[in-house]
Amino acid sequence: MNNKNIAFEFDPEIDSKLNLKKIVDKDYLKNKKFFNKNISDIKITFLYTRSQMDKICNQKTPNWLVGYTKDKQIYIFSPSVFDKVSNHPATDFSYILTHEIAHIFSNNLLGFYYPKWLHEGIAGYVAEQYKIRKIRKIDKFSKLHDSKNWNKLINYPQAFLFTKYLVNTFGKEKILEFLKQLSKNVGRHHYPKDFFRFFKKFFKIKFNQAVLGWKKTIKIKQC
Numbered sequence: 001m002n003n004k005n006i007a008f009e010f011d012p013e014i015d016s017k018l019n020l021k022k023i024v025d026k027d028y029l030k031n032k033k034f035f036n037k038n039i040s041d042i043k044i045t046f047l048y049t050r051s052q053m054d055k056i057c058n059q060k061t062p063n064w065l066v067g068y069t070k071d072k073q074i075y076i077f078s079p080s081v082f083d084k085v086s087n088h089p090a091t092d093f094s095y096i097l098t099h100e101i102a103h104i105f106s107n108n109l110l111g112f113y114y115p116k117w118l119h120e121g122i123a124g125y126v127a128e129q130y131k132i133r134k135i136r137k138i139d140k141f142s143k144l145h146d147s148k149n150w151n152k153l154i155n156y157p158q159a160f161l162f163t164k165y166l167v168n169t170f171g172k173e174k175i176l177e178f179l180k181q182l183s184k185n186v187g188r189h190h191y192p193k194d195f196f197r198f199f200k201k202f203f204k205i206k207f208n209q210a211v212l213g214w215k216k217t218i219k220i221k222q223c
């Protein structure tokens with residue numbers, strides 16, 4: 001299994017270690033398969049109340065927020081309270097845990113943070129969240145690039161779906177190589193224009209052309 005290094009923190013009166021381990025192992029493996037690597041020393045702390053999450057994030061957190069990752073530490077609501085402390089159905093738990101683990105893999109192996117839509121998109125691709133999140137609007141990618149702009153629009157469905165299109169179009173290995181080279185060439189944090197320039201150099205296609213190709217493949221779900 002190779003992931004014996006994952007440490008757990010949980011309430012033994014509410015959860016069983018065996019049950020949690022079963023879920024964690026499965027979600028870790030999805031990441032190992034995608035990134036073709038192991039990551040050691042991951043720590044997962046299961047939370048049970050919204051105030052615990054607020055304390056960790058150092059702010060009042062919205063009820064859609066169910067997981068938070070810093071370095072190799074994940075904080076996530078336990079599956080036993082997941083739908084009670086948030087507006088997520090209980091079935092979202094595994095998607096979110098896989099997503100949070102993917103951030104650890106991506107931060108350690110690829111080391112890019114911008115574009116934010118791609119940082120979230122890769123995590124959502126590994127977690128297959130495009131299956132459960134319907135796209136309702138398309139924003140300009142340059143407006144989803146840095147943390148400040150992303151936080152205004154927060155368009156996870158667009159990030160998930162377009163990243164899926166990129167992986168399907170160029171192949172997983174090429175995308176992983178692109179992401180590794182991205183931070184080396186333009187830095188972990190950079191401007192949209194730097195990203196567009198490097199995208200064209202690497203894939204030999206303009207970013208806008210890729211977006212046009214993607215738009216032909218999707219249907220916007222009206223509210």
Ligand SMILES: [Zn+2]
Pocket residue numbers: 099103120123
């Ligand atoms: Zn995320």
